[in-house]
Amino acid sequence: MFRILILTTVVTLCCVSFAAALEVFYPADGTYINRSEVLVIKAGEGVDGLVVELNGESSDLIDISGEQYRAAFQDMLILRPEFDPGKNQIKVRAYKHGEKVAETEVKFFLRTDQLAPPPEGYRRFLMHVPEKEAACVACHNLNPTEADISNPSPQKNPCVTCHRGLLRPKWTHGPAGAFECGACHDLQNEKGRFRERKINADLCTECHQDIVEKYMQAEFVHGPVEAGLCNTCHDSHATPYRSQLVAETNQLCLGCHETIDDGIHVVRGVTGRPHPLSGPKDPNRPKRKFSCVSCHNPHGGKGRYYFVDGIKGRFALCQKCHRK
Numbered sequence: 450m451f452r453i454l455i456l457t458t459v460v461t462l463c464c465v466s467f468a469a470a471l472e473v474f475y476p477a478d479g480t481y482i483n484r485s486e487v488l489v490i491k492a493g494e495g496v497d498g499l500v501v502e503l504n505g506e507s508s509d510l511i512d513i514s515g516e517q518y519r520a521a522f523q524d525m526l527i528l529r530p531e532f533d534p535g536k537n538q539i540k541v542r543a544y545k546h547g548e549k550v551a552e553t554e555v556k557f558f559l560r561t562d563q564l565a566p567p568p569e570g571y572r573r574f575l576m577h578v579p580e581k582e583a584a585c586v587a588c589h590n591l592n593p594t595e596a597d598i599s600n601p602s603p604q605k606n607p608c609v610t611c612h613r614g615l616l617r618p619k620w621t622h623g624p625a626g627a628f629e630c631g632a633c634h635d636l637q638n639e640k641g642r643f644r645e646r647k648i649n650a651d652l653c654t655e656c657h658q659d660i661v662e663k664y665m666q667a668e669f670v671h672g673p674v675e676a677g678l679c680n681t682c683h684d685s686h687a688t689p690y691r692s693q694l695v696a697e698t699n700q701l702c703l704g705c706h707e708t709i710d711d712g713i714h715v716v717r718g719v720t721g722r723p724h725p726l727s728g729p730k731d732p733n734r735p736k737r738k739f740s741c742v743s744c745h746n747p748h749g750g751k752g753r754y755y756f757v758d759g760i761k762g763r764f765a766l767c768q769k770c771h772r773k
């Protein structure tokens with residue numbers, strides 16, 4: 450369950466020593482996070498081993514006393530656990546020569562539904578503020594230049610060294626996959642350090658002007674597209690779903706159209722089975738799954754219901770897949 454970072458590079462020993470006590474740095478107590486990526490713990494001076502318990506499941510004693518380990522990480526422990534959706538609890542016990550010297554506990558929330566409002570009672574973890582970065586600057590480049598933040602080498606790009614998990618899912622967005630973080634993130638802007646310059650259609654237009662114009666000019670434009678909310682459905686980095694959708698297609702649509710799944714969509718007959726809304730194969734696009742977008746264009750169309758391929762009427766739609 451826990452995977453300790455394996456060192457691939459020799460890192461020069463640096464000179465700062467930390468006198469701080471045991472601390473779960475990230476995810477910090479009382480915060481919510483958007484994805485399960487890393488767990489960052491500062492062990493405190495002299496600590497040589499840690500036991501990490503996630504939601505009741507405990508690790509073995511993790512030895513952080515090795516010479517090579519100390520040279521690279523000092524008293525930092527970075528793990529890649531799988532957090533549960535929703536509430537999580539982590540307990541950490543610190544040991545020195547086999548004796549427990551400290552323990553701490555944090556509660557945080559993993560928000561997996563990006564369409565839902567932030568969970569009540571938890572605040573957002575904000576990393577790129579001077580107080581927090583101070584604990585990391587000794588080993589990470591947190592004062593990069595414009596050129597650095599789009600460095601195409603994953604070893605050298607200062608953003609990617611900490612955020613490579615963001616790019617791990619299968620479907621990667623072009624510029625993020627090319628490590629061009631600087632295409633969308635600024636060193637400093639009014640929102641804060643390293644934040645995205647713009648979001649939604651304003652940002653997408655910078656590179657996809659033709660596409661955005663085409664979508665906006667359709668006779669009938671889908672509500673969230675018209676509002677420019679591209680990021681509501683598309684992630685800018687990478688996700689497990691084609692077109693970097695933030696969720697599996699039907700789940701994404703049903704997130705806002707809950708009632709469609711009620712068994713009477715498409716065919717309203719009192720007899721017979723309901724029309725399938727998902728399946729392994731779209732008769733129109735043999736390499737794609739059958740889903741809401743087999744019938745509806747997600748951005749808009751020529752008719753009120755945005756049927757695919759500019760189809761306006763119901764009958765013509767049926768014919769696409771049910772030719773006699």
Ligand code: HEC
Nearest residue numbers: 460474487489521522523525527584585587588610611614
């Ligand atoms: C004593 C040196 C040191 C300090 C201090 C340090 N790190 Fe690191 N960190 C490393 C090294 C070495 C790596 C591995 C770099 C690599 O593989 O490219 C790393 C990698 C990471 C990763 C990537 C994990 C992954 O997904 O592979 C994250 C996230 C991270 N550090 C966060 C932090 C944060 C946050 C802080 C400040 C609280 C911090 N580090 C402070 C040495 C340090």
Ligand code: HEC
Nearest residue numbers: 475574575576577585589590598607608611630634643644
């Ligand atoms: C020392 C490791 C580290 C480095 C280097 C780093 N980040 Fe982060 N960053 C984090 C952590 C940890 C978080 C909090 C978790 C999250 O939101 O993914 C974070 C959060 C963010 C956020 C959300 C806002 C915030 O302040 O919490 C943005 C945007 C961001 N990073 C962009 C960048 C960019 C762009 C770079 C390169 C210039 C970069 N980061 C370099 C560790 C790092």
Ligand code: HEC
Nearest residue numbers: 483608609612624625628629630632633645647648680685
């Ligand atoms: C195409 C534009 C684009 C590119 C390229 C891009 N980002 Fe982002 N990034 C965004 C936007 C927009 C957000 C705001 C979150 C949202 O609404 O999706 C964001 C948010 C983030 C966050 C905060 C995530 C969170 O959960 O809040 C981090 C961390 C981040 N980006 C890191 C990076 C890194 C590292 C790179 C380079 C490998 C990168 N980004 C490349 C557009 C981009």
Ligand code: HEC
Nearest residue numbers: 622623624632649652653655656657679680683685692693
């Ligand atoms: C810095 C330039 C840049 C920005 C900004 C940008 N993109 Fe992209 N996008 C690309 C590139 C390059 C590709 C890959 C080449 C291609 O397939 O067109 C791509 C591909 C895509 C794809 C996959 C296309 C396909 O055929 O599957 C989607 C979806 C996408 N972008 C959506 C967005 C959205 C939504 C935004 C705004 C949040 C955005 N992009 C902002 C450059 C950008």
Ligand code: HEC
Nearest residue numbers: 650653657660661664673674677678679682692698742747
């Ligand atoms: C309601 C959700 C939703 C919104 C909002 C949305 N998209 Fe999409 N987008 C999708 C889905 C679903 C697909 C995949 C379609 C498919 O598989 O046939 C997609 C596909 C794409 C593609 C790949 C090419 C294509 O047409 O299939 C691009 C590029 C794209 N979207 C850009 C954007 C941009 C730019 C915006 C904002 C103006 C936007 N999208 C807003 C759901 C959305």
Ligand code: HEC
Nearest residue numbers: 671672673681701702704705706741742745747753754755
């Ligand atoms: C973020 C919320 C949201 C998501 C996600 C979303 N929609 Fe919508 N949808 C809307 C809004 C808002 C409207 C416009 C309100 C209206 O006209 O009923 C709309 C309208 C529609 C309509 C036309 C309804 C009518 O009566 O004219 C169809 C069809 C539709 N959406 C299909 C989809 C499909 C397919 C998906 C998934 C690719 C999807 N929607 C995802 C919010 C969303």
Ligand code: HEC
Nearest residue numbers: 699702703706709715724725726740741743744745754763
């Ligand atoms: C086999 C084709 C087909 C599939 C698959 C399909 N729809 Fe529809 N949808 C239609 C037709 C046809 C209409 C027009 C209204 C009618 O005739 O019942 C419609 C209408 C709608 C409307 C507007 C009217 C209403 O009932 O609210 C929404 C919203 C909608 N669909 C969303 C979805 C979502 C979400 C999915 C996936 C879960 C989906 N559709 C899957 C064919 C389809």
Ligand code: HEC
Nearest residue numbers: 715716721722723724725732733743744763766767769770
């Ligand atoms: C994108 C392709 C597609 C479109 C468009 C489509 N269907 Fe279907 N339909 C299917 C698939 C796939 C099945 C399930 C496999 C099969 O029976 O062929 C199905 C099954 C059916 C069934 C049989 C249900 C059962 O008992 O198994 C009926 C009736 C039906 N569709 C009616 C319609 C009507 C009416 C329309 C137009 C409003 C329509 N379909 C549009 C793909 C489509």
